[in-house]
Amino acid sequence: MAIGCAQPEGTIGSGVGGGPEGLPKQIECQAQTDTSFKVFDIGTGGSAYTYIGASNGVTSEGLLRFNRPLAPAGMRVDSARIEVAYQGGIGSGAIPTVEASLVYFPWIETHPPARSDVVGGRQLVASESSNADTGRYHFVVDTAEVNAWFKVVDSTRADTGWADPARPDTALTIVLRSLNAVDKLLRFRSRGANADSLRPYLMIFATFSDSIGSDTIRIGAHSDLFLAEDSNPLPANRLSVGGGAVLRSALNFKLDSLWSLRASNYIVVNRAVLTLTKDRSLYTWAPVNKSVWPYQMTSKRWMTEPDSAEYSGFVLTPTAVDSTLDTLQILISGPTVHWARGDSTNFGLLIESAGEGLDIERIGFYDSSDPDPAKRPRLTVYYTELQR
Amino acid sequence: MRNTLVTMIALLVSVSFLNAESSLSALGYGRQFESSSSRSAGMGLAGMATADSLSLDLFMPANWAGPRTARFGFNSFTVRETVSDNTGTDASDNGGVGGIGFVVAAGKTAFVGFTITPITLMDYRWKSTGSTPWSATLTRRQGQGGISQALIGGSFQYNEKLRLGITARPVFGKVERLWKLDYTDGGGFSSSQTYSDRFAGFGVSLSGRWQQDDWSFGALVNSPISISVQRQLVVGEGGQAQVDSTYDLSEKYDLPLDFGVGFSKRYLRQLIAVDVMLHNWGSVDPPSIEGGTFDNSYRLSAGWEFYPEYRPLDPFWQAWIYRAGFYTSNNYGLSASGHQANRMAFTAGLGIPYAKGRSRLDLAVEYGWAGNKSDDGVVEQMLGITLGFNHSEQWFVGRRGR
Numbered sequence: 001m002a003i004g005c006a007q008p009e010g011t012i013g014s015g016v017g018g019g020p021e022g023l024p025k026q027i028e029c030q031a032q033t034d035t036s037f038k039v040f041d042i043g044t045g046g047s048a049y050t051y052i053g054a055s056n057g058v059t060s061e062g063l064l065r066f067n068r069p070l071a072p073a074g075m076r077v078d079s080a081r082i083e084v085a086y087q088g089g090i091g092s093g094a095i096p097t098v099e100a101s102l103v104y105f106p107w108i109e110t111h112p113p114a115r116s117d118v119v120g121g122r123q124l125v126a127s128e129s130s131n132a133d134t135g136r137y138h139f140v141v142d143t144a145e146v147n148a149w150f151k152v153v154d155s156t157r158a159d160t161g162w163a164d165p166a167r168p169d170t171a172l173t174i175v176l177r178s179l180n181a182v183d184k185l186l187r188f189r190s191r192g193a194n195a196d197s198l199r200p201y202l203m204i205f206a207t208f209s210d211s212i213g214s215d216t217i218r219i220g221a222h223s224d225l226f227l228a229e230d231s232n233p234l235p236a237n238r239l240s241v242g243g244g245a246v247l248r249s250a251l252n253f254k255l256d257s258l259w260s261l262r263a264s265n266y267i268v269v270n271r272a273v274l275t276l277t278k279d280r281s282l283y284t285w286a287p288v289n290k291s292v293w294p295y296q297m298t299s300k301r302w303m304t305e306p307d308s309a310e311y312s313g314f315v316l317t318p319t320a321v322d323s324t325l326d327t328l329q330i331l332i333s334g335p336t337v338h339w340a341r342g343d344s345t346n347f348g349l350l351i352e353s354a355g356e357g358l359d360i361e362r363i364g365f366y367d368s369s370d371p372d373p374a375k376r377p378r379l380t381v382y383y384t385e386l387q388r
Numbered sequence: 389m390r391n392t393l394v395t396m397i398a399l400l401v402s403v404s405f406l407n408a409e410s411s412l413s414a415l416g417y418g419r420q421f422e423s424s425s426s427r428s429a430g431m432g433l434a435g436m437a438t439a440d441s442l443s444l445d446l447f448m449p450a451n452w453a454g455p456r457t458a459r460f461g462f463n464s465f466t467v468r469e470t471v472s473d474n475t476g477t478d479a480s481d482n483g484g485v486g487g488i489g490f491v492v493a494a495g496k497t498a499f500v501g502f503t504i505t506p507i508t509l510m511d512y513r514w515k516s517t518g519s520t521p522w523s524a525t526l527t528r529r530q531g532q533g534g535i536s537q538a539l540i541g542g543s544f545q546y547n548e549k550l551r552l553g554i555t556a557r558p559v560f561g562k563v564e565r566l567w568k569l570d571y572t573d574g575g576g577f578s579s580s581q582t583y584s585d586r587f588a589g590f591g592v593s594l595s596g597r598w599q600q601d602d603w604s605f606g607a608l609v610n611s612p613i614s615i616s617v618q619r620q621l622v623v624g625e626g627g628q629a630q631v632d633s634t635y636d637l638s639e640k641y642d643l644p645l646d647f648g649v650g651f652s653k654r655y656l657r658q659l660i661a662v663d664v665m666l667h668n669w670g671s672v673d674p675p676s677i678e679g680g681t682f683d684n685s686y687r688l689s690a691g692w693e694f695y696p697e698y699r700p701l702d703p704f705w706q707a708w709i710y711r712a713g714f715y716t717s718n719n720y721g722l723s724a725s726g727h728q729a730n731r732m733a734f735t736a737g738l739g740i741p742y743a744k745g746r747s748r749l750d751l752a753v754e755y756g757w758a759g760n761k762s763d764d765g766v767v768e769q770m771l772g773i774t775l776g777f778n779h780s781e782q783w784f785v786g787r788r789g790r
Contacts (some may be wrong), residue, residue: 020567020581024520268625270569271522271576337577341630382520384569384579386623387677 022384029379031368032254036239039246048192050226051360052098053181055091056285057232058244058360062176062188065223066202068149074209075150080141081127082174084200086188090285093183100124100139101175108223115227121175146204190224228360237369238282241292242353242362252348253379255339266386272336276328277375282364291318291354296335297347318354321363336381411471411512411766412729412759415721416680418510418534422687423486424448426463426776430737430752431691432713434661436606436650437597442748442778446487446503448608449553450595452543456493457780463487467772473765486774497545502538509534510563523573533563535587553595559613561587577626589615602654610646617641639675644668659693669720680721683728687717709739727763732756750776
C-alpha cells in the first residue's frame with residue numbers, strides 16, 4: 001500500500017463518497033486540411049555531406065571555402081592540392097566525373113549564394129581519384145595562385161589585408177561539380193565529418209627561408225555547403241518532409257467534436273499524438289532516418305501562402321524517425337492543451353525535417369485523401385471527462 | 389485562576405490539527421462525531437444523563453444548568469488508525485479538536501453559553517496505480533474537513549427535578565475533495581478536480597434532563613437542517629487550473645433529525661449510564677450530484693464511573709475518577725455493497741481534579757474497530773486518546789448569589 005489507504009476493489013468511497021471522479025477517454029480526429037509545399041527550389045546547407053551530381057530530379061553542386069591563414073615570411077609554395085572524400089551516393093548510375101573550380105566571391109553558409117552566381121571559375125586538375133564506393137579526390141591548385149594568396153603577408157608577419165582588387169574575397173572557394181552525372185548524387189564528406197581524415201583540406205607543400213627544409217600546411221575548410229535544385233513536382237496526395245529542396249507539410253485538425261463535449265462536462269487534455277503513416281515507396285532514393293521538427297503555427301500564413309519561407313510558429317518536441325516502424329508518432333500535447341483552453345487559436349501544425357539544409361533526405365506520408373482511413377493522418381487526443 | 393489560564397493556553401497550543409484518515413469517512417458528509425465531552429469519551433460516549441458540577445456538556449445544553457458557576461470546557465483527540473483492505477494495511481496518526489464551550493450563569497436558575505463541536509469528520513486518502521498503453525498512472529482520492537455545529541442559547545431549571553435546554557444550532561464547515569490522475573512516466577498532463585464545499589445551515593436543539601434521587605434521565609432532539617453549499621470547483625490540467633469557479637449549489641444538503649435518550653444511576657460512589665442516539669438519515673435524500681445512499685443510524689453507549697471518597701488530607705490521587713465503557717454504532721452512509729459499516733469500541737477514562745476541585749483534566753482512551761472486508765471492503769482499528777479540560781469559576785455572579 002502506498003501512502004494512505006489504497007483504493008480497494010469494489011470502490012469503497014469512490015462511488016459512495018460522492019467525490020469528484022474523472023473518466024479517462026480518447027478520441028481520434030481526422031485532418032481537416034493538409035498539404036505539402038516546397039519552400040525553396042534550391043536547397044543549401046552545411047552538413048556532414050555535400051552532394052555533387054544529379055539523381056531523381058535533383059542536381060547539386062558543392063562549395064568549399066578556405067580562409068587564408070597567416071603564414072611565415074619567406075614561405076614559398078612548392079605545390080598545393082585540395083583533398084576531398086566521398087561516401088556512397090544516391091542513385092544507381094555510375095560514379096561521375098567530378099570537377100573542381102577555383103572561384104572568388106564572398107559567401108557564408110547562412111546566406112548561401114544563388115546557384116546561378118556560382119559560374120565558371122578556374123578549373124583544377126584532378127590528380128587522383130577513386131571510383132570505389134568510398135573514395136577520395138585530389139585536385140591540384142596552381143602554385144602561383146596559392147603564392148599570390150599568401151603574398152600579402154609582409155616580413156613582419158602582419159596581415160596587411162587583401163589588396164588585390166580583382167579578388168573581392170580573401171578566401172579560396174572551390175566549386176565541386178559533376179557535369180556528366182547520370183542518376184548519381186555523390187555524397188562528399190564535409191568539415192562536419194566525424195573523422196579528421198575525411199574532412200576536406202587544402203594541402204600546401206612549402207619551403208621556408210628561415211627554417212631548414214620544407215613542411216606541409218594543412219588548412220581545413222572553413223565552410224561548406226551544397227546547392228541543390230529539385231525539378232521534381234510534389235507528389236500528389238502525399239505529405240513530404242525533407243531537404244534538398246526544402247519540403248514541409250502542414251496539417252490542421254478540426255477538434256470541434258472534442259470541444260462540444262465541454263457543454264456537458266469539463267474536458268482535460270492529457271495527451272495528444274499525431275500519427276502519420278509512411279509511404280515508403282515515395283522516396284526510396286532518399287529515405288530519412290533522422291528527426292522531424294513539429295511546429296505549432298501561430299498564423300494562417302501556411303495555408304494562404306504555402307510557398308512562403310516565412311511562417312510564424314514555435315517548435316515543439318523534436319521527434320526521431322524510427323525507420324523500423326510504418327508510422328511516425330509526434331507528441332502534440334502542448335498545442336492541443338492550449339487550443340482546449342482557448343488561449344491560442346488552432347492554426348494547425350507544420351512538420352519539417354530536422355535535417356533541412358543539412359541533407360537531402362526525405363520522408364513521405366499518406367495524406368487525408370487516402371482511401372484507407374487507417375493510413376490518413378490522425379490526431380489521437382487522450383482526455384479526461386469530468387462532471388460539471 | 390492564573391494557573392488555570394496557563395493550563396488552558398497550553399492545551400490549546402499543543403493540539404495538533406493533523407488529518408484523521410478513515411476510509412469510511414468518505415461515505416456521505418464524513419464520519420459522524422459524537423463525543424460530548426472528554427468525560428463521556430471515557431464512558432463509551434454515554435453522557436446524556438451524567439451532568440456533574442464541573443463538566444461542560446458540549447452536545448446537550450440541558451446539562452448546562454447546575455451550580456451557579458461559569459464553566460469552560462475543551463476537548464481534543466488523537467487517533468492512530470490502522471486500515472486494512474485487500475491491498476494491504478496502512479496506519480496513520482491523526483488528531484483534532486473535539487469541541488470547546490463556555491457557559492455562564494444568568495440569574496438564579498438560568499445559564500447561557502455556547503459550544504462548538506464537530507458533528508462529521510472527513511479524512512480519507514487513497515492512491516491506486518494503473519496503466520495506459522503509454523504511461524503508468526497514479527490516481528489519488530482525498531477528502532478532508534467536516535461539518536461542525538454551534539449550540540448558542542441557554543439552559544434553565546424548570547423545577548427542582550427538570551432542567552431544559554434550548555439553543556440555536558447553526559452548522560457550518562468545509563469539506564475538500566480531490567480526485568487526481570497522474571501519468572507517472574511523464575507522457576501526459578495530469579487531470580484533477582477539487583470540490584471545496586462550504587456549508588451553512590440553521591436548526592434548533594432541545595434537550596431536557598429529569599433527576600429523581602440517584603436516577604437521572606436525559607433526552608435530546610436536534611431538528612433537521614437544510615444546508616446551503618457554496619462550492620469552489622477547480623479543474624486542474626497539468627498542474628494549472630483550467631477552471632476555478634465558485635458558486636452556490638442549487639441543491640441543498642440535509643442533516644437529519646437526531647433523537648437520543650439516556651439514563652444514569654448513582655450507586656455507592658459509582659455511576660452507570662446508558663445512551664441511545666438515533667439519526668434519521670433514512671429520510672435524508674443524498675445530494676444527487678454527490679450520489680451515495682443513506683440509512684438510519686444509531687449509537688448505543690454504556691458507561692461506568694467510580695469516584696473514590698476523598699478527604700482533605702488524602703493524597704491527591706485519591707481524588708481521581710475512573711471510568712470505563714463501550715459503544716456500538718453504525719455508519720449512516722452505505723458502502724458500495726449497500727452495507728452500513730458497524731463500529732464498536734471500548735473506552736477507559738481518568739479524571740484528575742485540581743485547583744481545589746474547580747478544574748479537572750479528563751483523559752480517555754478508546755480502542756475500537758469498524759467495517760469488515762466482505763461488506764465494506766475495509767477493516768479499521770482505532771486507538772484514540774481524548775484529552776479534555778473543564779474549569780468552573782464563580783465569574784459574573786455577585787457575592788449575594790454565591
